[in-house]
Each structure stands twice: as C-alpha cells, then as structure tokens.
Amino acid sequence: MKRRSAILVLEDGRTFHGEAYGSVGETFGEAVFNTGMTGYQETLTDPSYHRQVVVQTAPHIGNTGVNADDDESGRIWVAGYVVRDPARISSNWRAGGGLEDRLAAEGVVGISGVDTRALTRHLRERGAMRVGVSSVDDDPAALLERVRRSPQMVGADLSAEVSTAQPYVVQAQGEHRFTVAALDLGIKRNVPRRLAARGVTTHVLPAGSTIDDLLATGADAVFFSPGPGDPATADGPVALAREVLTRRIPLFGICFGSQILGRALGFGTYKLGYGHRGINQPVLDRATGKVEVTSHNHGFAVQMPGAGDGAVVPDQVIQTEFGGVRVSHVCLNDNVVEGLRAEDVPAFTVQYHPEAAAGPHDADYLFDRFAELIEGGKNA
Numbered sequence: 001m002k003r004r005s006a007i008l009v010l011e012d013g014r015t016f017h018g019e020a021y022g023s024v025g026e027t028f029g030e031a032v033f034n035t036g037m038t039g040y041q042e043t044l045t046d047p048s049y050h051r052q053v054v055v056q057t058a059p060h061i062g063n064t065g066v067n068a069d070d071d072e073s074g075r076i077w078v079a080g081y082v083v084r085d086p087a088r089i090s091s092n093w094r095a096g097g098g099l100e101d102r103l104a105a106e107g108v109v110g111i112s113g114v115d116t117r118a119l120t121r122h123l124r125e126r127g128a129m130r131v132g133v134s135s136v137d138d139d140p141a142a143l144l145e146r147v148r149r150s151p152q153m154v155g156a157d158l159s160a161e162v163s164t165a166q167p168y169v170v171q172a173q174g175e176h177r178f179t180v181a182a183l184d185l186g187i188k189r190n191v192p193r194r195l196a197a198r199g200v201t202t203h204v205l206p207a208g209s210t211i212d213d214l215l216a217t218g219a220d221a222v223f224f225s226p227g228p229g230d231p232a233t234a235d236g237p238v239a240l241a242r243e244v245l246t247r248r249i250p251l252f253g254i255c256f257g258s259q260i261l262g263r264a265l266g267f268g269t270y271k272l273g274y275g276h277r278g279i280n281q282p283v284l285d286r287a288t289g290k291v292e293v294t295s296h297n298h299g300f301a302v303q304m305p306g307a308g309d310g311a312v313v314p315d316q317v318i319q320t321e322f323g324g325v326r327v328s329h330v331c332l333n334d335n336v337v338e339g340l341r342a343e344d345v346p347a348f349t350v351q352y353h354p355e356a357a358a359g360p361h362d363a364d365y366l367f368d369r370f371a372e373l374i375e376g377g378k379n380a
C-alpha cells in the first residue's frame with residue numbers, strides 16, 4: 001500500500017519529505033533527537049517530551065511493537081514522531097500490538113522515510129528549534145509560517161499539563177522503611193518502582209502541592225521529579241524546594257528536579273544548544289572517579305559559576321545561602337553539570353536518569369544513596 005506523503009519543516013526553513021506515519025494530521029513542537037537504539041516505548045510515554053517532536057537516530061523503529069509493561073506514564077506525550085524506516089512487522093514475546101497502530105490510536109502525528117541522521121546533524125549544528133510535521137498540507141512555505149507562529153520551549157511552563165490531578169500512593173515492596181513525598185512535575189513510573197525496591201512508599205502529589213501537603217503524607221523525605229518545560233518558569237516548585245531545604249528534610253531530585261534544586265540554591269538555568277537525549281551518555285561521579293553510562297533527556301542545565309561553553313566547573317565547594325554545594329557529576333561529552341550535592345543540608349540531585357527506562361542501570365546506586373540519606377535523617 002502506498003503511504004500518504006508528509007513534510008517536515010524546520011523553523012529555519014529546511015524541509016524533509018517523507019510519508020505519513022501514525023496519525024494523519026499536522027503537529028508542531030520543538031525538534032529534538034534521541035540517540036537510543038532501544039527504548040522507543042519508554043521515550044514516547046516520558047512526560048518530559050511533552051511539546052517536543054522526537055527524531056529517532058536509530059534507523060529501525062517499531063521492531064518489538066508495544067507492550068503492556070513499558071509505558072512510563074498513562075499515554076504518549078511526544079508532540080510528533082520522526083523515523084527513518086518503520087518496522088513492517090513487529091516481533092517480540094511481550095508485544096501486544098504494533099507501534100504505528102498505537103500512535104494512530106493516540107492521535108500522534110509522525111513522519112517516516114526521513115533521513116533522521118541528516119536531520120540530527122542539522123539540529124546539532126544549528127541547535128534545537130521549532131518544527132512542523134504535516135500530512136494534510138504539502139506546501140512547505142505555508143507550514144513554515146505556522147511553525148514560526150508556534151510556541152517556543154524557552155519560557156514554557158508545562159508542569160501542570162502533565163502532573164497527576166489526584167495524589168496516589170505506590171507501596172513499598174516487602175518491608176516498609178520510609179515514606180517519600182514526590183512532587184509530580186512529569187514523573188516516570190520507574191521512579192516510584194525503584195524507590196519501592198528499597199522499601200520506600202511513595203506519595204505522588206500534584207505539581208501545585210504545598211509544603212503542608214507534602215508533610216501531611218508523613219514523609220521522611222521529598223523527591224522532585226523530572227518534567228517538561230523551561231525550569232526558569234518553575235517558581236512554585238523552587239519556592240517549595242527552599243522550604244524543604246530550610247526544614248532540612250532529605251531531598252532528592254532528578255532532571256527537572258535537579259534544575260529546581262539548582263535554582264533553590266541561587267543558581268540560574270540555561271538552554272543547551274541541542275540537549276542530551278539518549279541512553280549512552282558518559283557521566284563522571286567526581287566522588288568516586290567512576291564513569292557511568294547513563295540515560296539522558298534534558299534541554300536545559302544548571303548554570304554554575306564557570307559552567308557553559310564546554311568549560312569544566314571546578315571541583316570545589318561553592319557557598320550558597322544553604323551552605324556549601326558541589327557539582328557531583330559532569331557529562332564527559334561536553335562537561336555539562338549533571339549532579340549537585342549540598343554539603344550542609346541533606347539534598348542531592350542528578351540531571352540524568354538513574355531510573356533508566358530506557359537505558360542502562362549504572363546509576364541505580366543513587367536510589368540507595370537516597371535511602372541512606374533518609375536513614376541518616378531519621379537517626380539524626
């Protein structure tokens with residue numbers, strides 16, 4: 001069967017032609033590329049991709065179909081999907097259906113037959129930018145007009161659009177040891193799961209929750225989740241993090257949560273040229289000298305003194321209003337700050353994804369570190 005044609009137009013006018021994939025229609029978002037060779041189902045359902053059109057550099061997508069276990073949230077969040085060569089048949093013992101059917105069922109507009117590596121090189125050189133994908137209008141100039149009128153990622157405040165409406169609880173596996181209040185700014189399912197494996201019961205709370213809401217759960221510690229959007233807009237969560245720091249409640253954060261801790265400590269955030277999205281990014285843990293291969297999905301980072309433009313942030317204690325803080329982890333590809341550890345309050349965060357899903361499990365030890373921090377907090 002011949003597929004319907006589709007076009008992809010970047011904000012700078014570069015155009016790619018391909019075929020409709022998933023739902024027929026038109027969509028806009030920030031064009032970003034993900035270099036993972038596996039894990040497309042986790043990527044598609046990661047709320048941090050809300051309002052982003054994801055380009056997969058892996059040439060074959062859909063080979064293992066979709067299954068009932070690998071969703072990281074209740075739906076697909078990507079604003080659009082760009083692939084080279086979709087699998088014609090999916091084959092895996094867990095598969096419950098095909099990827100394209102799922103994309104169509106959820107109304108996700110995609111395009112296939114695109115040279116995704118050429119597109120990736122373009123984004124790497126020119127930076128992340130807005131994009132439109134259409135299988136209903138084949139006029140690139142008209143689509144470009146609409147791309148240029150679509151919203152930017154800088155200044156986007158998206159937490160409320162992805163957060164849970166109602167609090168819910170994920171029980172500890174085995175013996176209950178601790179209770180954690182997790183602020184849901186776009187949480188992935190594997191976070192409470194990795195905590196549950198350490199005997200943690202997690203209360204997942206809506207983005208607008210207050211310190212009283214957090215404390216009402218009886219929490220021993222607080223978690224700030226990953227999530228979409230520009231961290232510079234997250235004033236509410238930043239104020240909440242400052243309350244948590246002031247009360248010396250143990251705090252752990254991932255990705256957006258790390259950017260929030262950075263801001264709560266008085267630092268700024270900035271937009272990376274094209275971001276880190278993939279499952280094989282090398283990160284140095286400065287405390288141990290070990291390198292972890294890690295899962296990433298971020299387009300912003302914390303601006304520490306000396307950071308940016310590839311400069312290595314000095315490995316020293318930086319004084320803040322809440323005492324000393326160290327850059328605990330750095331990305332070895334570009335020296336971007338990948339983790340913060342406070343020295344005088346019980347708080348640490350990472351910019352990458354120890355929960356993996358998709359990705360390697362090298363950084364899973366950070367959930368043990370969180371449990372140890374809570375244990376210390378309890379004994380103190």
Ligand SMILES: NC(=O)CC[C@H](N)C(=O)O
Pocket residue numbers: 048225226227228229230231254255256257297298299300301
């Ligand atoms: N996965 C995340 O938490 C992403 C954080 C933020 N939206 C960024 O792109 O940097």
